[in-house]
Amino acid sequence: MDTFFQSFLSGAAVGMVYGLIAVGIVFIYRATAVFNFAVGSMMAFGAYLMWTFYCQLSLPFWLSLVFTLLGSAGLGLITERLCLRPLIGEPILSSVLLTLALSYLINGMIVGFWGTVDHELPSIFPKSIIHLGKVSLSHEWLWSFMISFVIILLLSLFVRRSRIGLLMRATCEDHVIAEARGISVESIFSLVWAICGLITSAAGILLALQLGVSQSLPLIAFKAFPAIIFGGLESILGACIGGLLVGILENLAGTYITSWVMEVTPYVILLLVLIIRPHGLFGLERIERI
Amino acid sequence: MAMNHNRPCGTFDTSYEQTMSVVRTPLRWTILIIFIVAIFVMPRVFSGRLLSLANLIGISIVAIQGLNLVTGYCGQMNLGQTAFMAVGAYSSALFISKLGFPWLLALPCSAITAGLVALLFGLPSLRIKGFYLAMATLAAQFIIPTLLVNIRPDITGGTHSLIVRPPVIAGFKFNTQAEMFYLIMICAVLATYLTKNIVRTGVGRAFIAIRDNDLSAEVMGINTFYYKSLAFFICGLFAGVAGCLWAHWMRAINPDNFTIMGSIWYLGMLIVGGIGSTAGAVFGVVFLRVIDFIATDVSLSLGQQFPEHMAFFQSAFSVLVQGLVIVLFVVIEPRGLNERWQLFKASYRLHPFNY
Numbered sequence: 044m045d046t047f048f049q050s051f052l053s054g055a056a057v058g059m060v061y062g063l064i065a066v067g068i069v070f071i072y073r074a075t076a077v078f079n080f081a082v083g084s085m086m087a088f089g090a091y092l093m094w095t096f097y098c099q100l101s102l103p104f105w106l107s108l109v110f111t112l113l114g115s116a117g118l119g120l121i122t123e124r125l126c127l128r129p130l131i132g133e134p135i136l137s138s139v140l141l142t143l144a145l146s147y148l149i150n151g152m153i154v155g156f157w158g159t160v161d162h163e164l165p166s167i168f169p170k171s172i173i174h175l176g177k178v179s180l181s182h183e184w185l186w187s188f189m190i191s192f193v194i195i196l197l198l199s200l201f202v203r204r205s206r207i208g209l210l211m212r213a214t215c216e217d218h219v220i221a222e223a224r225g226i227s228v229e230s231i232f233s234l235v236w237a238i239c240g241l242i243t244s245a246a247g248i249l250l251a252l253q254l255g256v257s258q259s260l261p262l263i264a265f266k267a268f269p270a271i272i273f274g275g276l277e278s279i280l281g282a283c284i285g286g287l288l289v290g291i292l293e294n295l296a297g298t299y300i301t302s303w304v305m306e307v308t309p310y311v312i313l314l315l316v317l318i319i320r321p322h323g324l325f326g327l328e329r330i331e332r333i
Numbered sequence: 334m335a336m337n338h339n340r341p342c343g344t345f346d347t348s349y350e351q352t353m354s355v356v357r358t359p360l361r362w363t364i365l366i367i368f369i370v371a372i373f374v375m376p377r378v379f380s381g382r383l384l385s386l387a388n389l390i391g392i393s394i395v396a397i398q399g400l401n402l403v404t405g406y407c408g409q410m411n412l413g414q415t416a417f418m419a420v421g422a423y424s425s426a427l428f429i430s431k432l433g434f435p436w437l438l439a440l441p442c443s444a445i446t447a448g449l450v451a452l453l454f455g456l457p458s459l460r461i462k463g464f465y466l467a468m469a470t471l472a473a474q475f476i477i478p479t480l481l482v483n484i485r486p487d488i489t490g491g492t493h494s495l496i497v498r499p500p501v502i503a504g505f506k507f508n509t510q511a512e513m514f515y516l517i518m519i520c521a522v523l524a525t526y527l528t529k530n531i532v533r534t535g536v537g538r539a540f541i542a543i544r545d546n547d548l549s550a551e552v553m554g555i556n557t558f559y560y561k562s563l564a565f566f567i568c569g570l571f572a573g574v575a576g577c578l579w580a581h582w583m584r585a586i587n588p589d590n591f592t593i594m595g596s597i598w599y600l601g602m603l604i605v606g607g608i609g610s611t612a613g614a615v616f617g618v619v620f621l622r623v624i625d626f627i628a629t630d631v632s633l634s635l636g637q638q639f640p641e642h643m644a645f646f647q648s649a650f651s652v653l654v655q656g657l658v659i660v661l662f663v664v665i666e667p668r669g670l671n672e673r674w675q676l677f678k679a680s681y682r683l684h685p686f687n688y
Contacts, residue, residue, distance in 0.1 A: 078464045129664045135463050136410060140604050141663045143597040148656030155649030265475065265593075272468055303483040310472035317457040317469050 045177040050298040051291055056184035058290020060249055063191040064267035065274070065282035066198060067242035072276050073215045074235040077127060078135075080142040082243050083264030084149035089115045089244020090251035090260055091157050094164055104167055111248065112241050118149075119240025123233050131218075150261060161257035164248070187249040192283075194245060198238075199279045211235065266293070269313035275323025285323070288312075355529055372518055376511035384510045386626050391517035392578045393602065393618045398528040398611065399571025400599055405609040406532055407564035408544030409458050410466050413451075413473035415595035417569050421447040421576025422586045423481055423489055426497045431488065436500040436581070444573035450477070451569025458561045462547065474596055478588040494585040513582050520574055529611045531567070540564055544609075601659040607669025616670040621658065628654040 064082055071079045092114045096107030122145060130138050168182040202208040214221045214231045222228050243264075250263060270289045274281025289309045297305030316323065346352040356362050376384060400414050425443035428434040434442065454473040458466050481489050489495060500507045500516065507513050531537050539560045542550035551557045580586045598621070606617020632650035636643045662669065 072464075078467070126660060126664055130667075133667055136404065136600075136608070137604070137663050137667050139410065139464070139467055140597075140600050141660060144601060144656050144659035144663065147594070147597065147652060148660060151649045151652035151656055155645050155653060158645075159648055265471070268468055268471065272465065276464070301483075303479060306479045307476045310475045313468060313472050314454075314457065314476075317461055317465060321457070321461040321465060 048178045050294040054291035054294030056188040058287040059188045059191040060246055061267050061270045061290055062283040062286025063246045064264050065270040065286050066195050066279055067239045069282045071235055071239050074211050075232050077138045081146040083261030084146040085243040086247035086264050087260040089247035090256045093248050094162050094256045115240040115244030116237040119236035123236035161255055163255045164251045166252050183253050195283045266309050269309040272313050272316050376514045388517050390622045391521040392575050394521040395524040396572055396575035397614045397618050398524045399568040401614045403564045403568035407540040411470045412467050412596050413470035414599045415591040416474045416477040417447045417451045417572035418576035419591035420450045421573030422580035425577035426580050440577050443577045444570045447573025448566045448569035452566045455565025459558045474593050481588045494587040497580045497584050500581045517578055605662045607671025610671045613669050613671030
């Protein structure tokens with residue numbers, strides 16, 4: 044039973060970070076109907092930026108955090124302005140391929156600037172390990188769970204309650220009508236990409252604190268895609284729960300079957316969900332008309 | 334499709350066969366024959382790296398025509414083409430080494446294996462499309478290599494490379510680049526011809542109808558599930574052939590050869606060439622492979638010029654160039670090189686009065 048709780052808790056902790064990444068993707072999808080495959084690279088970019096400010100330039104932690112968030116938001120803005128905006132109205136495949144190529148490009152930039160050597164991001168959390176009975180949990184995972192949770196909560200409040208959130212939801216419903224009602228759809232697009240930059244770099248830093256700053260960070264972000272499929276593309280809460288489920292199931296499979304099953308579990312779940320309930324647990328079932 | 338483009342002045346079709354034929358005029362026949370002869374003379378002229386580039390292009394053409402059918406013509410996104418190639422490569426290697434199949438039998442068998450796997454991952458396409466389908470094929474891209482490494486490492490070699498023997502047909506061993514070249518080019522030409530023909534038939538028209546609007550297609554009596562599955566199966570067949578050729582060309586296969594980056598790269602070739610046209614797919618493959626080849630050369634020589642940035646040029650330069658080319662094409666010319674080629678031909682035909 045203790046093994047069960049142990050893997051359950053560590054799964055939940057990492058799952059919340061998947062959820063955070065998934066929220067970044069859902070955010071962009073809701074407003075612009077673009078599926079951002081470049082989140083992994085944006086995440087790694089944030090982590091490397093943090094490493095540069097914090098370890099290489101040895102700035103204080105909070106200052107380097109602010110700079111990193113600004114830099115990542117800037118990356119999101121530039122991406123949107125230069126690459127995504129000309130694509131409005133083009134078929135889905137173009138935008139999918141564009142974000143995939145962008146991830147290629149950003150990965151190349153990371154290798155170019157920072158090289159292929161892995162780095163370690165010194166932890167700011169207490170080193171000790173929390174014991175709950177026989178279950179032990181590191182401070183880092185606990186904190187990353189809580190920070191991710193708070194960010195997701197704030198974002199969903201932002202979308203539900205604030206005026207800008209309302210504009211974003213209107214844009215998501217229909218671009219043309221939103222424009223006709225006087226909403227600047229373009230600035231909403233920019234804003235959404237900037238927010239996605241913020242979220243992904245936060246997730247990148249949280250992951251890098253535990254796993255180090257390395258070339259394998261972008262691959263972790265692919266685990267967020269099953270989370271989205273689980274929760275449905277339309278819902279922030281769904282993405283969060285999907286992330287948790289993916290993390291937990293992945294860890295349980297890793298513990299109870301064999302370790303390599305962990306790698307494929309999210310994708311097997313994804314296939315099953317796609318076949319059984321294609322619009323996810325919380326997604327809207329769209330009725331199409333010709 | 335071919336009928337939509339304007340013809341050179343004075344060219345009229347006088348029979349139904351002529352209208353429907355792939356190669357319509359004597360001039361086109363001449364050009365085609367010269368082109369094919371030129372391809373098969375290539376190994377006498379080129380050698381070494383250029384020839385291996387040509388081989389890589391040939392294999393990519395086979396893979397890309399399959400992808401073109403499923404993504405370009407049938408409109409079903411496929412992010413797992415290299416995973417299906419991996420299935421083809423491994424099954425062909427194992428059919429030959431474990432079951433003792435001759436190469437000519439192993440080729441169709443591995444193609445069918447890959448086709449069935451592709452069919453399996455294409456099954457969700459019944460209910461989903463767009464991003465969701467992209468996810469299903471992305472799952473293939475992650476599941477298949479992991480299974481290859483872990484499920485029977487005693488057979489597949491696990492993380493180690495699996496050594497593959499060169500293909501043998503009727504006692505003749507295809508041992509060198511030049512000998513492989515003929516084999517690969519025959520497959521590439523056949524793949525292109527088959528694709529061109531499939532899209533002219535009822536099957537191809539059904540694919541196009543599904544791509545343009547799958548609900549309308551269903552209303553018109555097209556069995557969308559059957560045709561979507563068929564598209565995935567044919568795509569898998571092509572990927573299997575490409576994978577088999579790849580395995581026997583490289584002589585050593587490793588799950589690391591078949592990553593998500595490869596699949597992205599194939600989709601990129603499709604977009605750069607012009608999606609939904611057989612010629613465009615070939616243009617895209619040739620263009621991107623040549624760019625990659627040149628970028629590698631340039632980065633090597635630049636690395637020698639500036640030894641202090643050696644690491645940058647070695648590891649990042651060609652990736653950056655590749656990514657940039659795809660991004661630029663998607664943003665600036667989403668219809669690809671084929672569109673430019675058609676425009677060029679049109680303006681040439683209408684030459685003095687090109688308005």
